[in-house]
Amino acid sequence: MDIDGLDEEFITTDPDVLEAYRFDQAGLCPAGKPVALARPRHTDEVVRILAYAHEHRVPVVPQGARTGLSGGANAVDGAILLSLERMNRILAIDEVNHTATVQPGVVNSVLSAAVAEKNLFYPPDPGSWESSTIGGNVATNAGGLCCVKYGVTSDFVRALEVVLADGRVLRTGTATAKGVAGYDLARLFTGSEGTLGVITEVTLALRPAAEKPLTAIGFFPSPASACTAVTEYLSTGARPSILEFMDKVSVDAVSAYRDLGFPPDVGAVLIAQSDRGPHQAAADLEAFADAARACGATEVIVATDQAESDLLIEARRLVGVAMERLGERLVDDVCVPRSRLAELIEGVAAISAEYDVLIPCAGHAGDGNIHPNVAFDRADPDSVRRGQAAFDAIMDLGLRLGGTITGEHGVGTLKRSWLETELGEVGVSVHQAVKRAFDPHGILNPGKVVR
Amino acid sequence: MDIDGLDEEFITTDPDVLEAYRFDQAGLCPAGKPVALARPRHTDEVVRILAYAHEHRVPVVPQGARTGLSGGANAVDGAILLSLERMNRILAIDEVNHTATVQPGVVNSVLSAAVAEKNLFYPPDPGSWESSTIGGNVATNAGGLCCVKYGVTSDFVRALEVVLADGRVLRTGTATAKGVAGYDLARLFTGSEGTLGVITEVTLALRPAAEKPLTAIGFFPSPASACTAVTEYLSTGARPSILEFMDKVSVDAVSAYRDLGFPPDVGAVLIAQSDRGPHQAAADLEAFADAARACGATEVIVATDQAESDLLIEARRLVGVAMERLGERLVDDVCVPRSRLAELIEGVAAISAEYDVLIPCAGHAGDGNIHPNVAFDRADPDSVRRGQAAFDAIMDLGLRLGGTITGEHGVGTLKRSWLETELGEVGVSVHQAVKRAFDPHGILNPGKVVR
Numbered sequence: 001m002d003i004d005g006l007d008e009e010f011i012t013t014d015p016d017v018l019e020a021y022r023f024d025q026a027g028l029c030p031a032g033k034p035v036a037l038a039r040p041r042h043t044d045e046v047v048r049i050l051a052y053a054h055e056h057r058v059p060v061v062p063q064g065a066r067t068g069l070s071g072g073a074n075a076v077d078g079a080i081l082l083s084l085e086r087m088n089r090i091l092a093i094d095e096v097n098h099t100a101t102v103q104p105g106v107v108n109s110v111l112s113a114a115v116a117e118k119n120l121f122y123p124p125d126p127g128s129w130e131s132s133t134i135g136g137n138v139a140t141n142a143g144g145l146c147c148v149k150y151g152v153t154s155d156f157v158r159a160l161e162v163v164l165a166d167g168r169v170l171r172t173g174t175a176t177a178k179g180v181a182g183y184d185l186a187r188l189f190t191g192s193e194g195t196l197g198v199i200t201e202v203t204l205a206l207r208p209a210a211e212k213p214l215t216a217i218g219f220f221p222s223p224a225s226a227c228t229a230v231t232e233y234l235s236t237g238a239r240p241s242i243l244e245f246m247d248k249v250s251v252d253a254v255s256a257y258r259d260l261g262f263p264p265d266v267g268a269v270l271i272a273q274s275d276r277g278p279h280q281a282a283a284d285l286e287a288f289a290d291a292a293r294a295c296g297a298t299e300v301i302v303a304t305d306q307a308e309s310d311l312l313i314e315a316r317r318l319v320g321v322a323m324e325r326l327g328e329r330l331v332d333d334v335c336v337p338r339s340r341l342a343e344l345i346e347g348v349a350a351i352s353a354e355y356d357v358l359i360p361c362a363g364h365a366g367d368g369n370i371h372p373n374v375a376f377d378r379a380d381p382d383s384v385r386r387g388q389a390a391f392d393a394i395m396d397l398g399l400r401l402g403g404t405i406t407g408e409h410g411v412g413t414l415k416r417s418w419l420e421t422e423l424g425e426v427g428v429s430v431h432q433a434v435k436r437a438f439d440p441h442g443i444l445n446p447g448k449v450v451r
Numbered sequence: 452m453d454i455d456g457l458d459e460e461f462i463t464t465d466p467d468v469l470e471a472y473r474f475d476q477a478g479l480c481p482a483g484k485p486v487a488l489a490r491p492r493h494t495d496e497v498v499r500i501l502a503y504a505h506e507h508r509v510p511v512v513p514q515g516a517r518t519g520l521s522g523g524a525n526a527v528d529g530a531i532l533l534s535l536e537r538m539n540r541i542l543a544i545d546e547v548n549h550t551a552t553v554q555p556g557v558v559n560s561v562l563s564a565a566v567a568e569k570n571l572f573y574p575p576d577p578g579s580w581e582s583s584t585i586g587g588n589v590a591t592n593a594g595g596l597c598c599v600k601y602g603v604t605s606d607f608v609r610a611l612e613v614v615l616a617d618g619r620v621l622r623t624g625t626a627t628a629k630g631v632a633g634y635d636l637a638r639l640f641t642g643s644e645g646t647l648g649v650i651t652e653v654t655l656a657l658r659p660a661a662e663k664p665l666t667a668i669g670f671f672p673s674p675a676s677a678c679t680a681v682t683e684y685l686s687t688g689a690r691p692s693i694l695e696f697m698d699k700v701s702v703d704a705v706s707a708y709r710d711l712g713f714p715p716d717v718g719a720v721l722i723a724q725s726d727r728g729p730h731q732a733a734a735d736l737e738a739f740a741d742a743a744r745a746c747g748a749t750e751v752i753v754a755t756d757q758a759e760s761d762l763l764i765e766a767r768r769l770v771g772v773a774m775e776r777l778g779e780r781l782v783d784d785v786c787v788p789r790s791r792l793a794e795l796i797e798g799v800a801a802i803s804a805e806y807d808v809l810i811p812c813a814g815h816a817g818d819g820n821i822h823p824n825v826a827f828d829r830a831d832p833d834s835v836r837r838g839q840a841a842f843d844a845i846m847d848l849g850l851r852l853g854g855t856i857t858g859e860h861g862v863g864t865l866k867r868s869w870l871e872t873e874l875g876e877v878g879v880s881v882h883q884a885v886k887r888a889f890d891p892h893g894i895l896n897p898g899k900v901v902r
Contacts, residue, residue: 177818178858187638208688237659339547367628407629437888
C-alpha cells in the first residue's frame with residue numbers, strides 16, 4: 001500500500017490489526033478481507049486516501065467506533081478500512097450561538113460532557129453513547145432515549161465537511177440556525193452510512209442545558225395496557241424527555257443481571273422522564289401516573305431524588321448488557337406509528353412462540369420504535385435459522401403495521417434486502433441514482449444500504 | 452396541447468390566464484412565456500403531465516400559491532405551468548400519532564385551523580401563511596416567526612409522494628416518528644424548489660397545541676442594543692416562541708400605515724413571545740424584560756391580555772404590507788450567527804447610506820435571519836440599479852459574517868449567481884450532479900436554483 005505522503009503510522013496492513021477492525025457489533029453479518037487500515041488525523045490525509053482509492057478503484061469502508069448493529073462498518077473484500085477514530089478533536093464550542101464543531105471521531109459522551117460544562121446540551125444519546133462517535137452517529141443518524149422530546153441526530157446537524165469519493169472536499173450546510181441555500185445535502189449525508197462520502201467535520205446545534213430530570217416507572221399487567229398508556233399520556237399534550245418500554249422478558253433479563261427490586265410478575269414497564277424543572281416535572285409525572293393507572297397500571301413509582309431517577313434509566317439501559325449475557329442476538333429496530341405499538345409487541349410475542357426463540361422487547365415507546373432482541377445460539381444451525389426467520393418476520397410485521405424496518409440502527413448489510421421491500425422499485429431506483437451521482441465508481445462502502 | 456386523458460378543464464392555453472400565472476412575488480425577476488397552464492386535481496393527472504413533458508422534453512414549472520419572493524415559481528419560455536392549487540384536500544389528521552396528510556394545495560392557515568380544532572398544532576408560519584400552500588412551503592422549506600422555538604418546515608416533513616421528472620411516482624420517508632431506512636430523500640426534496648420532482652402529497656408531524664401565548668415588546672435606543680439583548684436573553688436558556696426584530700425604519704413604516712401608539716424616536720424594537728402557559732410565560736417575559744433593560748431598553752411592555760398580545764405580533768406582520776405601500780422592493784433574507792446580528796444590521800444601514808436607498812430591516816432575530824427590504828422605483832433606472840447593488844451588497848455582507856444568502860425564502864432565479872458564490876465550486880458541482888440524477892433532461896423548473 002503506497003499512498004503518497006502517508007507514512008506507516010496512518011496505514012497498516014498488519015493482519016491482526018485488520019482482523020480487529022473487520023466487524024461492527026451486528027450479529028450474523030459477513031465481513032470481507034480488507035487490504036489495509038487507515039487511521040488519518042487530518043482531513044488532508046482522508047483526501048489522499050480517497051484520491052488513491054478513486055484512482056485505483058479500491059473500495060473504502062469508513063468506520064467510527066464500530067458500535068453499529070447493521071454491519072454498516074464491516075469490511076468488504078479488498079477494501080481500505082478508513083477509521084476516523086483519531087480525528088477526535090472538539091474544534092469549537094460556541095456559547096453564544098449554541099453550536100459545536102467537532103471532528104468525526106469525538107465520542108458522543110465526551111462531547112456531551114464538554115458542552116454540559118458550558119451549560120449547554122447535546123441531546124442525541126444512542127445506547128452506545130459512551131463509546132460511539134459523532135461521525136458514526138451522523139453517518140447512521142443515531143437516535144436514543146431523548147428522541148421523543150428532542151429528535152434524532154439529523155435534527156442537530158447544521159453543517160458538514162465531507163470528502164467525496166474522488167477526494168474533493170465539500171463543505172455543505174450552514175452554521176446558522178436556518179438556511180435554504182441549495183439542496184439539503186447535510187441531511188442527505190446524515191444517515192447515508194458512508195456510502196456517499198466521508199464525514200470529516202461536523203457542526204452541531206446545541207440547546208441550553210435542560211433541568212435535572214425526574215423519572216417515574218409504571219408497572220403494567222400486559223404490554224397492551226402499557227402501550228395504551230403511551231398514547232393516552234401523549235394525547236394529553238405531554239412532552240416527556242424519555243418514554244421507554246420494557247416487556248416482561250426484558251425486565252426478567254435485567255433482574256437476573258442486577259436486582260432492581262421490581263415487583264414480581266410484571267407484564268410490562270414504562271419509564272417516563274420530565275426535564276422541565278422540579279415543579280413542572282412533578283406535575284408531568286403525576287399526569288403520567290394518572291394515565292398509567294387509568295390504563296391498568298398496578299403501581300407507579302415516582303423517583304424522589306436524582307439517584308433513584310438515574311437507577312430507573314439504568315434499568316432500561318441495562319437491557320443490552322443483560323441480553324448479551326443470554327448469548328448472541330439479532331437486534332430488530334422497527335418503528336411503527338405509536339397507535340400500532342401494542343399490535344407490534346403482541347405480534348413479536350407470537351413470532352417468538354412460532355419460531356421458538358426468546359425475543360425480549362424494549363425500546364422507545366413514545367416514538368413507536370422498539371428493539372426486539374432475537375436471541376440465538378451461533379453453534380446451533382437450527383437456532384440460527386429460526387432466529388434469522390424471526391428477525392425477518394418482525395420487519396415484515398413492522399411494514400404491515402405502517403412502519404419502517406429501521407428507526408435508528410440503519411440498514412448496513414443486515415437489512416439491505418428488506419430495504420428494497422420497504423422502498424419499492426421506484427425508491428430503489430432513485431437511491432441507486434443518488435448513489436451513482438456521488439460515487440460513480442462504487443468505491444464508498446460498497447454493498448451497504450443500496451446495491 | 453394534447454396530453455392524453457387530460458381535458459380542457461385541466462390544461463389551458465388562454466393567454467390571459469397564462470399571464471396571471473407567470474410570476475411569483477419576487478421583485479425584478481424575469482419570467483418567460485409559458486405554453487400552457489395545468490391545474491390537476493389528482494396525482495395521476497400530474498403523472499400524465501410529467502410523462503408528456505418527459506417524452507416531449509417540455510419544461511415544467513411547479514407552482515403553489517406563487518407567494519414566493521425569489522422567482523422560483525416564475526414561468527420559463529415554453530413551459531407548462533403546473534399549479535397544484537386544486538389539489539387542496541386535507542386527506543387525514545391522525546389525532547393519536549399527531550400527523551396530518553395533505554395534498555400540496557392546502558393553504559397553510561387552513562391546515563393550521565383544521566389541526567387546531569383537534570387540539571393539535573402545525574407551527575411553520577411564514578409571512579404568507581394565509582395564502583401560501585403546504586406544497587409551496589415544503590418546496591421552499593418555508594420558515595416564519597415560530598422557527599426560533601419550533602424549527603422550519605423540514606422539521607415537520609415526515610413523508611412525501613413525489614412525481615419524478617419521467618412521470619414515475621415515488622413515495623419516500625415514513626409516517627413514523629423516526630426512520631432511517633435509506634437516504635433522507637424527503638429532506639432532499641424539501642427546499643429543492645421544484646427542481647427535483649413535483650410534490651403531490653405531504654405527511655407532516657404535528658405537535659400538541661401550545662398554550663395561549665403572551666407577548667412583550669422592548670424599545671431600544673439602537674439596533675446594537677436590541678441585538679445584544681437577543682444574545683443575552685437566549686444565553687439564559689430561554690426558549691421564546693417568537694423573538695422578532697424591527698429597526699427604526701420598519702417601525703416608522705408600520706406607524707405610518709397604522710398608529711400603534713409606539714413611543715417616538717425608537718431606535719429598534721424586539722418582540723418576544725412565550726407559549727408555555729400563563730404562569731411560566733409571565734416569568735419568561737419578565738426574564739426578557741430584565742435582559743432588555745440590562746442592554747439599555749428604554750421601555751418594556753408586557754401584554755396584559757390576548758388582544759394586546761395579538762396587536763404586538765400584528766405590528767411585526769404589518770412590515771410587509773407597510774413596505775408595499777412605499778413602492779417596489781427587493782427582499783433580502785440573509786441569516787447569520789446571531790452573535791453577528793448587530794454587525795449585519797449596522798452594515799445594512801451603511802449600505803443604505805452608500806447606495807442611497809431605503810432599507811428597513813425586520814426579521815427573526817432569535818435565528819439571526821433578517822429581511823432587509825430594499826425599496827426601489829421601477830420607473831427610475833438609477834433607483835433600480837442602486838437597489839440591485841444594495842441587495843447584492845447585503846448578501847455579500849451576510850456571507851462575510853459567516854452566514855447564508857437565504858434563511859427561508861429560497862434561491863429561485865433571484866439569488867442563483869449568489870448561490871454559486873456561497874456553495875463554491877465543489878458545492879455547485881455536487882448540486883448539478885444531484886439535479887442530473889433526478890432530472891437528466893433538465894425539464895423540472897429549469898434555470899432555478901442550479902444551472
